[in-house]
Amino acid sequence: MGFTIGGIRDLRTSSRRRGRTSDDVTVVAECTGLWGWDVVPGARAVRAGQQVSCSCGAGDCPSPGAHPLPFAPAVPAGATLDEAATAWSRVPGAAVLLPVGRSFDALEVSEAAGRHALARLERMGLPLGPVALTPHGRALFFVAPGAAAELPQLLYRMGWDDARLDLHGLGIGDHVTAPPSDFAGLGPMRWLRPPALDTAYRPPEARLLLGTLAYVCHRSGAA
Secondary structure: OOOOHHHHHHHHHHHHHHOHHHHHHHHHHHHHHHOOOOEEEEOOEEEEOOEEEEOOOOOOOOOOOOOEOOOOOOEOOOOOHHHHHHHHHOOOOOEEEEEOOOOOEEEEEEHHHHHHHHHHHHHHOOOOOOEEEOOOOEEEEEEOOOHHHHHHHHHHHOOOOOOOOOOEEEOOOOEEEOOOOEOOOOOEOEEEEOOOOOOOOOOOOHHHHHHHHHHHHHHHHHO
8 A cells, every 4th residue: 555544644634724625635545545446536516506517517417526527537546645635636626436346346225225234234244345325315335346247147146136126236437426525416425334444455245245235125125
């Protein structure tokens, strides 16, 4: 990694003195240096009353505040504090986006189902990675890369292929907004289960979680 946990603590302290831009740099540095994730600068949603526009400037933007900035390069995993600060100084105010399909894929369910499933999985003692919450009520379970492409086959093998499940995979080409960045003008992302050094870099295989997630989603749909 590019720096130590002590270095992150120092950056957090200075961030509180310097405001949001430095807070963003802290998040970028944690994602790249501690958790081993690439980061890309993202657009932000701009609200004016009930109207939402995108900082990218496109009047017909299909996903305001929820896509990468096309002109801004990625900050690679392992970047140092100085490299993270330099990169974000060129895009102040950008959202912190995590490219899916590189270090992790994600399984998306409703927040209620995600909370229920997480409690079951923890009681079962199964390995778990980070779990993020969107401001519009979705839970994202980080799993090993490749899960999104394998999801239909995995559900088939488990006998859930005919069920109507509110369960989706995010893979290559998708992005997760890193907490606490704003998601599409709806509010900040949050961690339901924060990253940890032993799981962020190597999240669990999807098959270890999928049975429980599918069961909980099925019960939630039936209810």
